[in-house]
Amino acid sequence: MECGSTIPIEKIHQSSHTIVNILRDKLEDIVPAYHSIAVFTSLTIDQLTVLLASAPIEEKKPSDSNDIIKLPICYELGLDLDRIAKHANLSHEKLIERHLEGVYRSLFIGFTPGFIYADGLDENLSCPRLENPRKTIPAGSVGIAGNQTGIYSLASPGGWNIIGLTPAKVFDPNEPKPMLIDVGMKYRFYRIAKKEFESWES
Amino acid sequence: MGKLKLIKTSPWAAIQDFGRFGYRRFGIPQSGAMDREWMIAANRLVGNPDDFPVVEIAMMGMKLEALESSFIAAVGATIKINGEKRIGGLSLSIGDVLQIDAPDHVYAYLAIGGRLSAKEDFGSVSTYPRAGFGGLNGDVLKVGDVLESDNANGRVKDNSIPERNNQDTVIRIMKGPEWDLLKEIPDSKRFEIDASSNRMGVRLNGKIDCDYKEIASSAVVPGTIQLPANNQPIILMSDCQTTGGYPRIGKVFDKDLGKLAQVKVGCSLRLKTVS
Numbered sequence: 001m002e003c004g005s006t007i008p009i010e011k012i013h014q015s016s017h018t019i020v021n022i023l024r025d026k027l028e029d030i031v032p033a034y035h036s037i038a039v040f041t042s043l044t045i046d047q048l049t050v051l052l053a054s055a056p057i058e059e060k061k062p063s064d065s066n067d068i069i070k071l072p073i074c075y076e077l078g079l080d081l082d083r084i085a086k087h088a089n090l091s092h093e094k095l096i097e098r099h100l101e102g103v104y105r106s107l108f109i110g111f112t113p114g115f116i117y118a119d120g121l122d123e124n125l126s127c128p129r130l131e132n133p134r135k136t137i138p139a140g141s142v143g144i145a146g147n148q149t150g151i152y153s154l155a156s157p158g159g160w161n162i163i164g165l166t167p168a169k170v171f172d173p174n175e176p177k178p179m180l181i182d183v184g185m186k187y188r189f190y191r192i193a194k195k196e197f198e199s200w201e202s
Numbered sequence: 203m204g205k206l207k208l209i210k211t212s213p214w215a216a217i218q219d220f221g222r223f224g225y226r227r228f229g230i231p232q233s234g235a236m237d238r239e240w241m242i243a244a245n246r247l248v249g250n251p252d253d254f255p256v257v258e259i260a261m262m263g264m265k266l267e268a269l270e271s272s273f274i275a276a277v278g279a280t281i282k283i284n285g286e287k288r289i290g291g292l293s294l295s296i297g298d299v300l301q302i303d304a305p306d307h308v309y310a311y312l313a314i315g316g317r318l319s320a321k322e323d324f325g326s327v328s329t330y331p332r333a334g335f336g337g338l339n340g341d342v343l344k345v346g347d348v349l350e351s352d353n354a355n356g357r358v359k360d361n362s363i364p365e366r367n368n369q370d371t372v373i374r375i376m377k378g379p380e381w382d383l384l385k386e387i388p389d390s391k392r393f394e395i396d397a398s399s400n401r402m403g404v405r406l407n408g409k410i411d412c413d414y415k416e417i418a419s420s421a422v423v424p425g426t427i428q429l430p431a432n433n434q435p436i437i438l439m440s441d442c443q444t445t446g447g448y449p450r451i452g453k454v455f456d457k458d459l460g461k462l463a464q465v466k467v468g469c470s471l472r473l474k475t476v477s
Contacts, residue, residue: 029226031421033445038421040226109229110419110445113333153229154333171228173323173335178228 009107009119012037013184022055023048032183033108068103069181073142073164073189074197075099080130080161084144087127096191098122099163104149105186114153114171114179120186121149125163133159140166142189164189167200204272204314204351206300208343212262216329216342217320219255225324226444232424233328233336234440236309236401237460239364240277244313247275247291248356255320255327257312257343263303268294269348273315273356277363278464279305291315291358307366307464315356318349330441366464371471373458378427379420380449385411388452388473393435397467401441404462406471409433415449422446425454427473437462 016032019039029040041048075081075096085095104120111117126147134157137143141152143160152158153171166189170180181187192200208215218241221234235241235258242252263279275291280303283292294300302312320327323335334340338347370392388410396405414431422428426438428448437454438446439462452475454462465471 029224031226031444033420034418036418036420038226040223108419108445109227110443111229112443113225113228113230113335115229156332173333178225183227 007035009034010184016183018055019052022051031108033110067185069185069187071166071168071170071187071189072192072196072200073166074192074194075164076194077165077197078142078163079134079137080127080144081163084125084127084161084163088124090124095125095163098125100189100191103186103188106181106183108183109179111150112152112154112156113173116151116153116170116181118149118151118187121147123147127161129159130161133157137162138165140168140170142166165197167192167197203270204274204316204349204354205268205270206266206272206274206294206314206349207269208264208345208347208349209267209299210263210265211343211345211347212259212264212304214258214260214342215264216258216331217255217318217337218258218328219326220253221328221440222324222326222335226421229444230324230333230335231330231441231444233326233330233401235311235328236440236463237278237311237366239460240309240366240464241311241313243360243363244275244277244311246360247277247358248273248313248315249291249359250313250315250317250356254313255318257314257318257349259302259305259310259312260308261304263301264343265302266300266349268296268298268300271295271354272351273354274300274312275356275358276302276310276312278307278310278366279303290361291356307368308466309463314349314351316351316353318351328440332441364460366461368464368466368469371461371465371469372474373462373471374455374476375427375452375473376455376476378450378452380417380429381451383413383415383429383449384451385413387475388435389475392470392472394470395465395467396434399467401439403428403439403442404437404465406435406437408435410435410451412449412451416447417449419445419447420450422450423453425456425459426450427452427454439463 031038104118129145137158141162145160218235221232272294282301327336329337393406393408428436
């Protein structure tokens with residue numbers, strides 16, 4: 001269903017959550033995006049409309065506890081730290097400081113399995129995509145493209161600027177809950193040194 | 203137990219089943235056989251349930267050696283056992299060499315009696331190499347790999363094979379959310395399959411006039427017809443992403459996706475809007 005471009009993304013997330021709760025095992029899948037929610041079900045449109053119309057309006061979704069997940073990040077492994085710093089006209093340390101101040105929020109997942117699109121980037125840190133995308137970027141790369149930010153869940157090709165690398169497994173296919181950060185959840189970073197990164201075990 | 207070792211393989215020969223469902227919310231593509239009807243036909247030729255994993259073959263042929271007695275069938279390619287051309291569901295004895303020629307159309311399917319063992323990720327063994335899902339080790343088949351099933355026997359349950367054409371194939375579509383951007387109905391046009399088509403999408407050569415505008419990324423599925431700024435449609439297929447930002451002008455009927463997948467590069471098709 002299309003939700004109109006003026007609907008804030010919080011509302012999309014909240015409605016998705018309500019739909020999951022109402023349809024339960026009748027829901028095959030659901031894909032929230034910027035201004036839409038795709039519902040996969042074998043119910044007819046009429047049945048769906050009736051069910052959703054009878055839904056109580058939830059003002060708060062249970063998972064919205066304002067918990068902020070803290071992710072380790074190693075900036076020394078950021079392939080484009082120089083480029084982003086130059087573009088922002090900041091020293092490395094200032095850039096890192098600003099990036100650490102940010103609170104980011106997972107908007108939706110796409111591109112590759114588990115790839116997180118997020119908002120919350122300090123607009124001074126925005127940086128245009130690379131002209132020549134890299135053939136491969138390691139999993140855990142924290143990227144910036146324009147004013148979008150995100151985390152590469154898998155090693156994959158990509159044209160985003162890489163500010164740092166997190167050793168946290170944001171996407172683990174072997175876990176029953178494969179995403180570390182659900183859509184709608186917030187996260188921020190804390191800094192680790194290269195040595196800690198290398199010895200990281202999660 | 204059926205057991206076959208790969209002696210020669212094609213750049214794309216990979217285990218597929220019906221695909222993964224219920225994980226789009228994690229950005230996980232559906233995957234699965236590009237031509238589901240032919241996958242089913244192959245399974246029925248060896249007496250398997252319709253949804254058992256098969257080997258999907260594209261581009262070139264392959265050669266296998268039976269390490270144990272096995273029951274096999276292929277749909278969409280000529281097969282030879284020890285150099286002799288054969289058809290139908292076939293028993294192999296230890297040491298027999300099975301040769302599968304390059305697909306007649308685009309995809310051919312090899313079924314082996316019994317359930318093929320493979321790695322399961324998110325409820326499916328369909329191979330999706332980009333994320334290392336399914337298949338034998340999350341990858342396409344390589345020389346030296348061994349395919350194993352839990353049954354040496356099989357019997358032909360049904361030997362009918364749905365027809366596939368290469369010229370003027372008619373693909374039925376329904377209108378998509380951005381249909382109204384179109385300035386003309388695509389039905390009267392003839393499109394050719396572009397060489398860059400793959401398991402993610404079939405690109406069509408031929409234009410549909412449209413008031414192009416980018417849309418905010420939203421859900422797409424196999425069968426979604428996207429119309430990028432160059433007005434040349436892309437029909438998303440099994441391995442497509444879960445969201446996209448191009449106008450979704452229509453959707454191919456699920457039943458016609460197999461037919462579409464089998465149209466060779468340079469061959470033509472027509473779209474038929476059904477409301």
